[in-house]
Amino acid sequence: MHSISRRGLLRGTAAGAAALALPGAAGTATTAAAEADPPHRWIGAGPFTHVHDPSLPGRRRYLNDHTLIKAYGRWHLFGIVGDSAPPGASPDSAAEVAFAHASAPGPYGPWTPHADALTVDRSYFGEEHLWAPHVVEAGGTFWMFYAAGGRGGAAINLATSSDLFTWTRVPSGPLFRGIAVAAMAPSGLAAFQRRQTVPSGGWDDWQHLFGWTTAAPTLAPGADGRLEAFALSPGGARLDHRWYLDTGGAWAAGEGFGEPGVPLAAPPTAAADVTGRLHLFAVTADGRIRTRVQERPSGAWRPWSAFGERLVAPLRAGSPAG
Known part of the structure; x- marks a missing residue:
C-alpha cells in the first residue's frame, strides 16, 4: 500500500467531490442556482501582516496547518514545517515529518523559534507523516491531537505535554483509524471483510475473513x-x-x-x-x-x-x- 500523506488525502477528497452529481439534474440545478443567487460581494479582511518565518539560514521553509494556544502569558504556535518548493511548484508533503514550535508575547510577535515540537516516530504504529496539529489544555496537561499517515493508512494520534516543549505520545496508539466491516457470503457459509484505506475515505477490496460460519462475526x-x-x-x-x-x-x-x-x-x-x-x-x-x-x-x-x-x-x- 502507498504511504498516506496530507496532500494525497486532499487530492483524493477533491477528486471524490468533483465526481458527485445528481443524474439528469445538473443543467437544471445550475440554471436555477444562477437565477436565485444574488451577485457575489467580496468582504475584505484587511491587509496581511507578516509575523513569523520558520526558515533557517540558507534553508527556506514554509509553515502550514498551524494552531495557536495561549499559556503562561505567551502565545505558542505549532504547525507543519517543510522545505519550500521553487516558484510554481508544490512542496513535497511526503517530507512533512515535524511540527515547528515558536512562542511570542502576542500574536504579532516578536516570535521566538524553538526546537521542533514533534518529529515522526516510524516505530509508533506506522507513523511516517504528520499534519494538522491541534493543542488544548485540560487539567494542567496540554493535549496535541494530530493527523498521521503511512503505509498502514491515516490516523488521529495524541501526544501530551506539561510545558508545551516536551511531548510524549500516548502508548496506547492512535485514537482513530480506518474502520472495517464484515459481511456474509451469498451462500451464508463464509464471512468477508473490507476496511477503509483512510478515515472517512475509500475502501479496500473484500477479503476472506472466516470460512464455515452461518452468522455474522463478532x-x-x-x-x-x-x-x-x-x-x-x-x-x-x-x-x-x-x-x-x-x-x-x-x-x-x-x-x-x-x-x-x-x-x-x-x-x-x-x-x-x-x-x-x-x-x-x-x-x-x-x-x-x-x-x-x-x-x-x-x-x-x-x-x-x-x-x-x-x-x-x-x-x-x-x-x-x-
Missing part, C-alpha cells in the same frame, strides 16, 4: 486500536478467533477459541472495561453463560470461566438479544 477493537474477530461454526461446535497483527489491518491466521466439547448457542458478545481489556461473553447450548477476559489491554486471554450459575434461555444464532 468484532471488537482492542485498546491499541487493533480489531479482534470471532466467528461461530454452524451448530456452535467451534468458535474461531482472528486479530489484527498491526493497526494497518493485517490479520493473524486465526485459531480455535472455544472450550472443547462445549457448543455455543449463538455468537459471543464482546465489550471493553474501563481498563481497556476486552471481555467475551457466550451462552452455551445448555443455557450457561461463559466468559473470557484479556489478562491486560490488548494482551493474551485468560481461560474460559463461569459467569454466574443462573441458567438462561439459549438464543438461536442470529436472533435478537433485546
Whole structure:
C-alpha cells in the first residue's frame, strides 16, 4: 500500500467531490442556482501582516496547518514545517515529518523559534507523516491531537505535554483509524471483510475473513486500536478467533477459541472495561453463560470461566438479544 500523506488525502477528497452529481439534474440545478443567487460581494479582511518565518539560514521553509494556544502569558504556535518548493511548484508533503514550535508575547510577535515540537516516530504504529496539529489544555496537561499517515493508512494520534516543549505520545496508539466491516457470503457459509484505506475515505477490496460460519462475526477493537474477530461454526461446535497483527489491518491466521466439547448457542458478545481489556461473553447450548477476559489491554486471554450459575434461555444464532 502507498504511504498516506496530507496532500494525497486532499487530492483524493477533491477528486471524490468533483465526481458527485445528481443524474439528469445538473443543467437544471445550475440554471436555477444562477437565477436565485444574488451577485457575489467580496468582504475584505484587511491587509496581511507578516509575523513569523520558520526558515533557517540558507534553508527556506514554509509553515502550514498551524494552531495557536495561549499559556503562561505567551502565545505558542505549532504547525507543519517543510522545505519550500521553487516558484510554481508544490512542496513535497511526503517530507512533512515535524511540527515547528515558536512562542511570542502576542500574536504579532516578536516570535521566538524553538526546537521542533514533534518529529515522526516510524516505530509508533506506522507513523511516517504528520499534519494538522491541534493543542488544548485540560487539567494542567496540554493535549496535541494530530493527523498521521503511512503505509498502514491515516490516523488521529495524541501526544501530551506539561510545558508545551516536551511531548510524549500516548502508548496506547492512535485514537482513530480506518474502520472495517464484515459481511456474509451469498451462500451464508463464509464471512468477508473490507476496511477503509483512510478515515472517512475509500475502501479496500473484500477479503476472506472466516470460512464455515452461518452468522455474522463478532468484532471488537482492542485498546491499541487493533480489531479482534470471532466467528461461530454452524451448530456452535467451534468458535474461531482472528486479530489484527498491526493497526494497518493485517490479520493473524486465526485459531480455535472455544472450550472443547462445549457448543455455543449463538455468537459471543464482546465489550471493553474501563481498563481497556476486552471481555467475551457466550451462552452455551445448555443455557450457561461463559466468559473470557484479556489478562491486560490488548494482551493474551485468560481461560474460559463461569459467569454466574443462573441458567438462561439459549438464543438461536442470529436472533435478537433485546
